Amino acid sequence: MTEINDTPHDEIIREDVLDDDNRLTDEFVRSVSDAVSDNDTTLAQELVNPLHNADIADLFELVDSDERAPLAAALGDLVSADVLAEMNEHVREDLMDALDASQIADLTEQLDTDDAVAIIEDLEKGEQQAVLAELDAEDRAAIESALTYDEETAGRIMQREFVAVPEHMMVGDLIDYLRKNDDLTTEFWEIYVVDPAFRPIGTCQLSWILRTPRDIAIADVMKREQSLIPVNMDQEEVALRFQKYNLISAAVINDDGRLIGMITVDDILHIVEDEASEDVLLLSGAGDGDINEPIRNSYIARVRWLIANLATALVASFVIAIFGAAIEQMVALAVLMPIVASIGGNAGTQTMAVSVRALAMNELTRSNTRRIIGREFRIALLNGATIAVLVGLGTGLVFANPMLGGVIAVAMLINIVIAGFAGIFVPVMLDRLDQDPALASSVFVTMITDTMGFLAFLGLAVGSGMVSL
Amino acid sequence: MTEINDTPHDEIIREDVLDDDNRLTDEFVRSVSDAVSDNDTTLAQELVNPLHNADIADLFELVDSDERAPLAAALGDLVSADVLAEMNEHVREDLMDALDASQIADLTEQLDTDDAVAIIEDLEKGEQQAVLAELDAEDRAAIESALTYDEETAGRIMQREFVAVPEHMMVGDLIDYLRKNDDLTTEFWEIYVVDPAFRPIGTCQLSWILRTPRDIAIADVMKREQSLIPVNMDQEEVALRFQKYNLISAAVINDDGRLIGMITVDDILHIVEDEASEDVLLLSGAGDGDINEPIRNSYIARVRWLIANLATALVASFVIAIFGAAIEQMVALAVLMPIVASIGGNAGTQTMAVSVRALAMNELTRSNTRRIIGREFRIALLNGATIAVLVGLGTGLVFANPMLGGVIAVAMLINIVIAGFAGIFVPVMLDRLDQDPALASSVFVTMITDTMGFLAFLGLAVGSGMVSL
Numbered sequence: 014m015t016e017i018n019d020t021p022h023d024e025i026i027r028e029d030v031l032d033d034d035n036r037l038t039d040e041f042v043r044s045v046s047d048a049v050s051d052n053d054t055t056l057a058q059e060l061v062n063p064l065h066n067a068d069i070a071d072l073f074e075l076v077d078s079d080e081r082a083p084l085a086a087a088l089g090d091l092v093s094a095d096v097l098a099e100m101n102e103h104v105r106e107d108l109m110d111a112l113d114a115s116q117i118a119d120l121t122e123q124l125d126t127d128d129a130v131a132i133i134e135d136l137e138k139g140e141q142q143a144v145l146a147e148l149d150a151e152d153r154a155a156i157e158s159a160l161t162y163d164e165e166t167a168g169r170i171m172q173r174e175f176v177a178v179p180e181h182m183m184v185g186d187l188i189d190y191l192r193k194n195d196d197l198t199t200e201f202w203e204i205y206v207v208d209p210a211f212r213p214i215g216t217c218q219l220s221w222i223l224r225t226p227r228d229i230a231i232a233d234v235m236k237r238e239q240s241l242i243p244v245n246m247d248q249e250e251v252a253l254r255f256q257k258y259n260l261i262s263a264a265v266i267n268d269d270g271r272l273i274g275m276i277t278v279d280d281i282l283h284i285v286e287d288e289a290s291e292d293v294l295l296l297s298g299a300g301d302g303d304i305n306e307p308i309r310n311s312y313i314a315r316v317r318w319l320i321a322n323l324a325t326a327l328v329a330s331f332v333i334a335i336f337g338a339a340i341e342q343m344v345a346l347a348v349l350m351p352i353v354a355s356i357g358g359n360a361g362t363q364t365m366a367v368s369v370r371a372l373a374m375n376e377l378t379r380s381n382t383r384r385i386i387g388r389e390f391r392i393a394l395l396n397g398a399t400i401a402v403l404v405g406l407g408t409g410l411v412f413a414n415p416m417l418g419g420v421i422a423v424a425m426l427i428n429i430v431i432a433g434f435a436g437i438f439v440p441v442m443l444d445r446l447d448q449d450p451a452l453a454s455s456v457f458v459t460m461i462t463d464t465m466g467f468l469a470f471l472g473l474a475v476g477s478g479m480v481s482l
Numbered sequence: 483m484t485e486i487n488d489t490p491h492d493e494i495i496r497e498d499v500l501d502d503d504n505r506l507t508d509e510f511v512r513s514v515s516d517a518v519s520d521n522d523t524t525l526a527q528e529l530v531n532p533l534h535n536a537d538i539a540d541l542f543e544l545v546d547s548d549e550r551a552p553l554a555a556a557l558g559d560l561v562s563a564d565v566l567a568e569m570n571e572h573v574r575e576d577l578m579d580a581l582d583a584s585q586i587a588d589l590t591e592q593l594d595t596d597d598a599v600a601i602i603e604d605l606e607k608g609e610q611q612a613v614l615a616e617l618d619a620e621d622r623a624a625i626e627s628a629l630t631y632d633e634e635t636a637g638r639i640m641q642r643e644f645v646a647v648p649e650h651m652m653v654g655d656l657i658d659y660l661r662k663n664d665d666l667t668t669e670f671w672e673i674y675v676v677d678p679a680f681r682p683i684g685t686c687q688l689s690w691i692l693r694t695p696r697d698i699a700i701a702d703v704m705k706r707e708q709s710l711i712p713v714n715m716d717q718e719e720v721a722l723r724f725q726k727y728n729l730i731s732a733a734v735i736n737d738d739g740r741l742i743g744m745i746t747v748d749d750i751l752h753i754v755e756d757e758a759s760e761d762v763l764l765l766s767g768a769g770d771g772d773i774n775e776p777i778r779n780s781y782i783a784r785v786r787w788l789i790a791n792l793a794t795a796l797v798a799s800f801v802i803a804i805f806g807a808a809i810e811q812m813v814a815l816a817v818l819m820p821i822v823a824s825i826g827g828n829a830g831t832q833t834m835a836v837s838v839r840a841l842a843m844n845e846l847t848r849s850n851t852r853r854i855i856g857r858e859f860r861i862a863l864l865n866g867a868t869i870a871v872l873v874g875l876g877t878g879l880v881f882a883n884p885m886l887g888g889v890i891a892v893a894m895l896i897n898i899v900i901a902g903f904a905g906i907f908v909p910v911m912l913d914r915l916d917q918d919p920a921l922a923s924s925v926f927v928t929m930i931t932d933t934m935g936f937l938a939f940l941g942l943a944v945g946s947g948m949v950s951l
Contacts, residue, residue: 218669222692259536261730279730290758290761297834302836315832319828334817352796362766362767375505378506
């Protein structure tokens with residue numbers, strides 16, 4: 014993604030442009046907005062000119078949505094293809110709506126395949142066809158071929174620009190080859206060594222080449238390749254490979270084992286961030302969770318989750334309804350109910366968050382599931398005992414009713430232990446059923462802790478003879 | 483971190499060793515365990531020998547904790563410094579307890595400063611001094627100097643091995659310099675160009691050097707440096723710079739602007755993952771959330787949170803207690819209460835997760851806070867109206883009480899709108915007070931939605947004249 018001329022402007026950025034956290038300041042954003050609304054395009058361009066592409070992209074995300082089109086018009090060529098590549102997809106879609114197919118085609122032709130695909134894959138089918146028709150034959154073929162792979166797989170995020178050489182080549186010949194071939198990419202961190210069938214057999218860091226005399230064969234410098242990425246591999250899996258093996262770039266192969274692309278770590282950084290964020294957002298049912306997403310999409314994603322939650326809350330209500338007579342006899346039960354449910358839910362969420370992350374990081378496997386369950390059980394016992402003593406004593410004293418204190422203490426202990434089990438069983442089961450544990454776990458865990466909490470508390474109250482049904 | 487001989491074994495890894503997700507299979511882990519418990523070190527080493535260092539580290543994480551020391555003893559030299567560097571810190575600490583200071587010193591001397599520091603910083607003070615005393619003078623100075631910086635800052639994660647050259651140097655001279663100096667690092671992706679005071683003025687990707695004729699000056703190839711990392715910068719901030727500017731490596735400078743270290747993206751990948759995971763875990767109050775953490779630590783982290791939650795649950799109980807008389811008159815109120823609280827809590831959590839991630843990613847700034855609040859308000863209105871209609875109609879029908887349906891509908895709408903505001907205000911306020919929004923937001927948000935939910939629902943029930951106090 015980084016081009017030699019990524020930042021064409023060597024000027025010093027004024028101090029009031031970026032704050033301590035490297036974000037555009039409110040004052041700066043407003044000064045650009047004002048220039049645009051005053052139709053002072055010269056001033057707007059002067060202000061934005063020193064910015065890095067990533068900051069220009071941020072600027073579009075920070076202004077109100079109705080200011081984006083005028084801002085783009087005012088900035089003109091400063092809104093380069095690289096700026097679009099850096100931009101939040103929803104904001105980019107907004108802007109692209111104003112462009113025609115040939116303008117979009119011109120922009121994407123300046124990008125590496127992976128960035129061009131990221132822009133084109135978001136277009137509607139008809140628009141996509143129109144843009145593809147405007148591209149020159151080579152770019153069109155590369156992008157069409159990328160689009161044949163599933164979204165979020167290696168085939169979509171790889172670039173087709175890479176350097177591959179035969180193993181008998183000498184270091185000196187390689188350097189000459191790189192100097193003489195103007196149409197090679199300038200952006201690569203490793204070269205791949207391939208056999209005559211173009212299957213990768215090794216990888217060579219550029220630093221190793223630079224530190225080796227000209228008359229040594231590449232085969233003697235390279236590391237044998239162990240981390241080939243099949244083109245259909247899910248991007249989350251690709252990211253885990255990069256993390257596990259500390260990769261900077263990786264060769265992508267097709268079903269025949271031929272080298273067809275390269276994935277670089279700068280793109281993986283965004284995927285790691287996205288996938289980890291996705292888990293926070295999925296666990297809370299916030300859908301895509303992007304602050305630039307259209308309101309309609311956010312509404313649909315979230316309300317669906319709230320309705321699912323409503324269904325599970327009904328189960329808890331049903332349990333309470335069974336004990337209606339008991340509550341009428343002792344309203345203190347209704348007062349204390351939320352404590353049992355809330356702490357139980359929290360304990361379940363803790364274990365669930367730990368399990369979901371461990372599953373996502375491939376740290377929780379069949380080999381250690383039993384040990385981890387044992388571990389969570391012991392933590393739950395400790396937590397449950399602590400909370401039971403606190404709540405039991407407090408309740409006994411406040412309501413001057415030791416029996417009620419005993420009942421809530423035992424109910425808390427039971428519910429926290431159940432919460433511990435639920436927090437690990439539910440994600441592990443979903444994972445074994447090939448479902449995303451982050452997506453559905455919290456509905457089930459909360460339902461279990463709410464229901465079992467009320468059942469234990471109200472059931473024990475009746476069982477102890479304190480109240481009757 | 484990657485060494486040329488990172489994977490010293492070119493053998494093909496047997497198919498049953500790694501599963502489809504690239505995790506060690508249970509069968510393989512058990513076969514190694516069995517070999518160790520049979521004292522068959524030859525077999526154990528034969529099995530483990532073909533593995534990548536990262537997989538050997540995983541093996542230690544997967545076996546039971548009491549099997550780890552015997553496994554290390556059986557594997558001998560296969561447990562290299564690089565394996566330790568890849569290992570989960572808690573598992574590594576377990577193992578290191580069995581080693582004496584000179585053994586630890588021998589291991590760390592084989593690592594780059596950043597990895598050596600990562601190992602030594604976890605040792606207890608006395609042990610740390612003993613290990614430092616065993617190191618040779620140069621390594622000791624480097625590590626002691628790294629330890630003077632705060633944990634989780636650039637100074638801790640940078641390595642002191644990098645390549646820096648003056649700007650008048652020609653490409654050809656640079657290549658000769660790299661070939662002739664054996665004590666230079668072999669692991670670098672970019673070189674830094676410095677002025678006579680050793681202040682970085684530019685960065686040069688190795689690919690640009692390899693594609694340029696020998697007689698061109700480095701100054702004509704380099705990109706002017708814009709992303710210098712101050713040595714005291716927080717690692718989360720460093721990671722954001724890498725993501726924003728698509729960096730592969732970055733120069734670290736001291737207060738005088740002198741180049742003192744280099745951070746590479748492979749280490750950043752782990753930080754991005756950790757920081758994003760941290761947010762999931764902090765939001766759920768699961769502390770460190772590491773499945774290898776000692777039980778005692780997990781217990782302390784989690785129970786503290788549960789007790790905080792208990793305090794906030796008491797506020798909700800207090801509200802219910804005020805309305806005790808109303809609940810005695812109509813037990814349906816107690817039955818329906820958890821629905822109001824649960825859905826409200828969920829709606830708040832959704833907005834909160836979105837806000838916390840947007841803050842962490844520097845996407846939510848003073849410039850767009852007002853717009854995002856407006857956005858969340860509109861989503862909350864839509865969600866609230868939808869849920870209000872569903873719950874209101876359902877309640878009215880089930881309890882044959884239209885007034886009760888109306889009361890719960892209005893209460894739901896109010897609580898979901900309040901939840902939307904709380905979900906964004908609480909994290910933004912904590913952020914402005916320089917607190918971590920992920921750490922404390924959910925206690926406050928849940929307290930607000932629980933309390934306001936009960937207050938709205940029971941208050942409206944009384945206000946409508948359906949019940950009295």
